Amino acid sequence: MAGDGLPHKRWPKMAAASQDPDSGVHFNILRHFSEVLEENSLRLADKLEAAGDVTAAGDVTADVVPLLSEYTLHSICETAMGTKLDDEQKDEGRVYKEAIHKVGKFMVESGSYVRFINHRPKDGSIDDKGIQEEVDTFMFEGHDTTATGLVYLLMSLACDKMIQDKVVEELKEIFGDSTRPATMQDLGKMKYIDCCIKESLRLYPPVPFIARILNEEVVLSGYTIPAQEQCGQAPLRYIPFSAGPRNCIGQKFAMLEMKSAVSSLLRKFELQPVTRPEDLEFISDLVLRNNGPVLVSFKKELYNRFFSNV
Ligand code: HEM
Numbered sequence: 001m002a003g004d005g006l007p008h009k010r011w012p013k014m015a016a017a018s019q020d021p022d023s024g025v026h027f028n029i030l031r032h033f034s035e036v037l038e039e040n041s042l043r044l045a046d047k048l049e050a051a052g053d054v055t056a057a058g059d060v061t062a063d064v065v066p067l068l069s070e071y072t073l074h075s076i077c078e079t080a081m082g083t084k085l086d087d088e089q090k091d092e093g094r095v096y097k098e099a100i101h102k103v104g105k106f107m108v109e110s111g112s113y114v115r116f117i118n119h120r121p122k123d124g125s126i127d128d129k130g131i132q133e134e135v136d137t138f139m140f141e142g143h144d145t146t147a148t149g150l151v152y153l154l155m156s157l158a159c160d161k162m163i164q165d166k167v168v169e170e171l172k173e174i175f176g177d178s179t180r181p182a183t184m185q186d187l188g189k190m191k192y193i194d195c196c197i198k199e200s201l202r203l204y205p206p207v208p209f210i211a212r213i214l215n216e217e218v219v220l221s222g223y224t225i226p227a228q229e230q231c232g233q234a235p236l237r238y239i240p241f242s243a244g245p246r247n248c249i250g251q252k253f254a255m256l257e258m259k260s261a262v263s264s265l266l267r268k269f270e271l272q273p274v275t276r277p278e279d280l281e282f283i284s285d286l287v288l289r290n291n292g293p294v295l296v297s298f299k300k301e302l303y304n305r306f307f308s309n310v
Contacts, residue, residue, distance in 0.1 A: 030252060033079040034184040037257050040078070041264035042181060044071045048269070048298055058300045061274055063293035068150045068261070072143040075257055080138060138250075140286075145206045146254045148287040149240075150261055151294050152204035153197060157262070158271035158296045167193055171267055179267070187259045197258050201240035208288045209233070210242050269298035 047067065048060050077083045157164045170192045175182075211232050218225050225231065233239065241248035248254070265271070274295035281291040 030256060031184045033253065034182075034187060034256055034260065036078050037075055037260040038181045038183075038264070040071060040075045041260045043074075044068075044261060045264050045268045048265075059298060060269075061295055061297045064151050064154055064296050065147070065290070065294050068147040068154075069144065071261060072147040072150070072257065073139075075146075076139060076142040079253070080142060141248070142250050142253075144287050145248075146250075146257050148204075148206035148289070149197070149201055149254065150258055151290075152288070153200040153258065153262060154265070154271060154296050155273075155275055155277075155294050156200050156203070157196065157266075159273040159276055163196060164266070164271060167196060167262070167266055171263055175267065182260060182263055184256075187256055187263075190259050190263060193259055193262060194255070197255060197262075198240075202238050204288055205240050206287050207240070207242070208282075210239070265298070269300060272297040272299055 044067070048062060053061050074084075157167065170190060174186050174189050209232055211230055214225060214227050214229050214231065216227050241251040241254075274297050275290075275293070280294075283289050283291045
């Protein structure tokens with residue numbers, strides 16, 4: 001299904017809309033998107049109750065993997081595709097998502113990922129099938145990656161109370177006692193959260209490998225690498241969104257989405273650890289996936305302490 005879309009030919013529409021050739025997504029579009037993201041983030045907090053084991057006090061322990069995957073799928077459908085997935089359409093969304101996962105799994109198992117990303121249409125034209133593939137690429141890159149980033153960010157914050165408190169402190173400075181939704185400006189003020197997200201992407205890069213096949217021979221630091229050689233990135237690199245002409249065109253969107261989700265959740269819940277870093281067992285996939293659930297406990301008390309007038 002993802003077909004030729006995964007070669008990562010830069011999406012013509014998005015690239016044309018961009019003033020910054022590296023951003024891919026225009027700032028004004030992001031401003032509009034941020035409102036949609038915020039709505040979805042508020043819904044995410046509400047959905048938590050339905051998602052896990054609720055205690056008498058209303059605290060919830062939930063596997064954040066499916067929860068965040070649904071959240072980012074809704075967000076990308078509504079922002080990039082202009083399609084709102086309501087409850088009736090949820091199943092269609094899930095079927096679509098499962099199909100994307102199957103393609104991803106096949107590509108990893110067959111080793112065809114590198115062949116896919118190296119293949120490019122020669123004349124640059126795009127027909128209906130091409131558009132479908134671009135949409136699938138965008139949907140895949142746009143939801144599973146960000147969900148994965150959020151999964152390990154929430155787990156990490158749950159496991160480090162001191163850092164979580166600093167995040168809450170920043171949110172208090174921005175919002176005071178207000179329960180108003182976050183604006184684009186608010187998201188811009190979340191400097192500490194920005195650092196937490198970046199650190200989490202360093203520790204748990206959602207795209208754990210980036211590979212290329214050389215079209216021609218290259219000499220690097222005196223070493224000759226022959227054409228057709230497959231190259232991966234160095235293990236200690238920090239390039240969560242890749243770099244160069246084929247880098248991630250959704251990185252600004254992804255940072256906004258992650259800030260919106262984490263701020264919305266931390267304004268309502270205190271996170272407490274269940275799954276810890278030492279419990280993780282990564283499995284082979286296009287994104288950094290744990291072999292099992294990633295559980296986080298959401299404690300409601302903080303909500304009342306934080307917003308005294310609620
Ligand atoms: C934390 C979230 C994200 C991470 C870590 C991430 C990471 C990456 C990486 C590493 C690549 C390069 C892959 C390669 O060259 O093999 C990439 C490409 C891409 N990403 Fe993202 N991404 C994220 C979110 C998004 C979002 C939200 C969107 C869409 C709104 C998106 C759209 C794309 C597209 C279309 C490409 C292909 C670009 C091209 O080849 O020209 N990504 N991403």
